Every structure is written in C-alpha cells, then in structure tokens.
Amino acid sequence: MEGSKISRRNVLVGASALAAGAAFSTRVVSAAPPASASYAGTHRGGQEGRQGCLVHLGRPEIVGADRQGFRGQVSGRRLQGRAHGRRTHLAAYWPEYTANVHAVDVVNSSDASHLVYWKDQGVLEPYVPEDVAKFYPAEHKDADGTYASFRVFLCIIAYNTSMVKKEEAPKSFADLLDAKWKGKIVKAHPGYSGTIMTATYQMSRDLGWEYFEKLAQQNISAGAVGCRSAEKIALGERAVQADGVEYLIFQEKESGQPVEPVYATEGNPLIIGPNGLFKAAPNPNAARLFQSFCFSPDCQQLCIDIGGLRSVHPQIKEHTGRTPLSQIKTMKDDAAAVLKNGEQIKARYTKIFRV
Numbered sequence: 001m002e003g004s005k006i007s008r009r010n011v012l013v014g015a016s017a018l019a020a021g022a023a024f025s026t027r028v029v030s031a032a033p034p035a036s037a038s039y040a041g042t043h044r045g046g047q048e049g050r051q052g053c054l055v056h057l058g059r060p061e062i063v064g065a066d067r068q069g070f071r072g073q074v075s076g077r078r079l080q081g082r083a084h085g086r087r088t089h090l091a092a093y094w095p096e097y098t099a100n101v102h103a104v105d106v107v108n109s110s111d112a113s114h115l116v117y118w119k120d121q122g123v124l125e126p127y128v129p130e131d132v133a134k135f136y137p138a139e140h141k142d143a144d145g146t147y148a149s150f151r152v153f154l155c156i157i158a159y160n161t162s163m164v165k166k167e168e169a170p171k172s173f174a175d176l177l178d179a180k181w182k183g184k185i186v187k188a189h190p191g192y193s194g195t196i197m198t199a200t201y202q203m204s205r206d207l208g209w210e211y212f213e214k215l216a217q218q219n220i221s222a223g224a225v226g227c228r229s230a231e232k233i234a235l236g237e238r239a240v241q242a243d244g245v246e247y248l249i250f251q252e253k254e255s256g257q258p259v260e261p262v263y264a265t266e267g268n269p270l271i272i273g274p275n276g277l278f279k280a281a282p283n284p285n286a287a288r289l290f291q292s293f294c295f296s297p298d299c300q301q302l303c304i305d306i307g308g309l310r311s312v313h314p315q316i317k318e319h320t321g322r323t324p325l326s327q328i329k330t331m332k333d334d335a336a337a338v339l340k341n342g343e344q345i346k347a348r349y350t351k352i353f354r355v
Contacts (some may be wrong), residue, residue: 118278162236201334
C-alpha cells in the first residue's frame with residue numbers, strides 16, 4: 001500500500017480468509033475479550049517488546065519474509081520463525097510445551113484443526129486485534145477470541161499450458177477421471193500436508209470417497225506435500241495437478257512459468273490458516289503487537305499482492321489478473337470435523353491410493 005515501510009521481501013506471506021462459508025466449529029468457553037488497539041499504537045514500550053517474538057508457521061517462505069518489515073513498522077521489533085509441515089506441526093510444539101519449554105509466541109498452521117486442538121487444551125491466550133473485531137465475519141474468528149483467519153486460500157486443480165490446450169483442460173474434479181489424464185496427474189497426500197488434509201475432508205464430504213477410488217485408477221504421481229505439485233507441473237513432470245496450493249500456482253504463473261489455475265465447477269476446498277497466541281508466550285506484549293500487525297490492512301494487502309492469498313478485510317483490493325474470490329465457488333471448511341476425523345481420513349486415503 002502507498003506509504004508502507006514494508007518491501008516485497010519483508011512481507012509475511014499469509015492471509016486472512018475467504019468470503020462467507022468458512023466456519024471454526026468449536027465449543028464456546030467464554031466471551032471474547034474486548035478488541036485491542038491497532039498495531040500502530042499497541043504495546044510500544046518495554047524491553048520485552050523490543051526483543052521481538054518467535055512465530056511457529058507452516059511454511060518456510062512465510063518464516064523468511066517479515067523480519068525487517070515487522071521491525072520497520074513497529075519501532076524496531078524483530079521476528080524469528082520456525083517452519084514445519086502438517087505432519088510435524090503438532091509434534092514440533094507440543095513436546096516442548098509439555099516439557100515446560102515455552103519458546104513460541106505466535107502460531108499459524110494451514111490445518112485449522114491444530115488451533116482447535118490447542119484451544120481445547122487450554123494453551124491459547126484470548127486476544128482480539130482491533131481489525132478482527134471491526135471487520136472480520138463471525139465465521140473467521142473464534143468466539144472466545146483465541147484465533148482468527150490469517151492465511152486462507154484455495155486448494156485447486158491446475159495444468160501446464162505447454163502440455164495442455166486451454167479448451168482441453170479439465171474444468172471440474174469429475175473431468176480428471178477421463179481416461180485421457182491417466183498417467184498425467186500429480187496429487188499430494190493428506191498425511192503430510194495441512195492443505196491436502198483439509199481439502200480431502202471437504203471433497204470426501206461433498207463428492208464422496210467414491211471419487212477418490214476412481215481417481216486412484218488414473219495412475220497418479222503421489223507426492224507428499226501440497227507445495228510440490230505446482231513445481232511438478234511447472235517443470236512438465238506431469239500435465240495436471242489434482243490438488244494443490246492456489247498461491248503457489250499464482251507465484252509460478254506470475255514468474256513466467258507455463259501454469260494455469262482451474263476453479264472446479266463442483267466447488268474448491270477452502271483452506272484456513274489461523275493465527276493464535278500461546279498463554280505461555282515468553283514475549284506476550286510483542287506477540288500481541290505482531291498479531292495486530294498481521295490483521296492490519298497493510299499486512300493483509302501485501303499478503304494478497306505478494307503472497308497470492310485472499311482476505312476478508314474490506315480495506316484491501318483484489319490483485320489484478322487473478323479471478324476475484326466472489327466469482328469462485330468454494331466448499332465449506334470445518335476444522336473441528338478435520339480434528340475429529342483426521343486419522344480415519346489418512347487411513348482411508350492410504351488404503352485407496354496405497355501410499
């Protein structure tokens with residue numbers, strides 16, 4: 001945004017949420033606390049605040065992006081980060097916590113069920129940034145104020161434009177079952193990727209497990225994490241991805257790679273990556289300051305423009321050249337259901353695809 005002190009390299013690549021449809025389904029313990037001031041005027045003083053905070057995130061490119069920007073915007077505070085995929089995200093923090101090692105201040109995951117779990121365990125600190133209180137729909141913020149939608153995007157089909165003509169490209173998930181795509185599809189695994197875990201739940205609910213049983217007959221390339229699918233089709237290793245991270249396709253396309261997103265006519269899985277603060281955060285003031293920064297218009301707009309993500313903040317603008325969110329049919333997120341059914345989803349998926 002005009003006048004921002006944050007450069008392209010300094011953005012924290014994350015986003016808030018999509019339009020209506022996403023829901024954080026979890027029990028309400030108490031009313032959310034009052035909204036806190038915007039990041040520009042929050043927790044300016046104190047040595048602890050100047051020491052910064054440690055953020056636990058789900059992607060390495062997110063960790064490396066905002067150190068200088070956070071410092072420049074809020075009086076010299078610094079940011080450190082860790083990155084883990086879905087499979088290790090819970091395991092990476094929980095052993096530390098139970099051993100009374102509290103190194104993490106702020107946490108984010110592309111599997112929203114992690115935040116539901118941590119809330120149920122009583123380890124998240126209620127905190128409501130002013131922008132969340134004023135501008136975020138109820139379905140994008142926890143009723144008790146312990147987390148809110150920060151990174152949200154879609155899980156989509158995509159194809160290599162050098163290998164597939166536009167008129168021949170798939171338009172739906174059902175199209176991927178056509179015999180012409182046999183041996184040409186890459187797909188990620190829900191056991192390794194929060195994006196794919198969430199997407200698999202939504203698709204199995206809306207399309208039925210029969211869809212996956214048919215897709216498994218297509219001799220797909222079974223990858224591990226969702227971020228690899230975009231690389232594989234960009235390099236021409238496969239012509240089509242059956243599922244993958246929308247913002248990575250944007251990044252590949254906008255850097256000149258021959259890829260194109262496809263928004264399935266049945267609806268596209270909605271992926272929410274909430275932010276939360278830990279009660280035992282070693283730098284609680286800096287953590288609150290960073291949380292407020294994440295939901296500010298400056299950060300949200302940069303998340304869209306640089307990160308390829310989406311936002312429900314009304315003061316942001318859609319990025320030119322990308323299909324507006326309002327024109328895309330989405331599936332409904334249900335983090336509590338993913339938490340409840342995650343092990344069964346992994347087991348059934350592994351049985352079907354034999355990976």
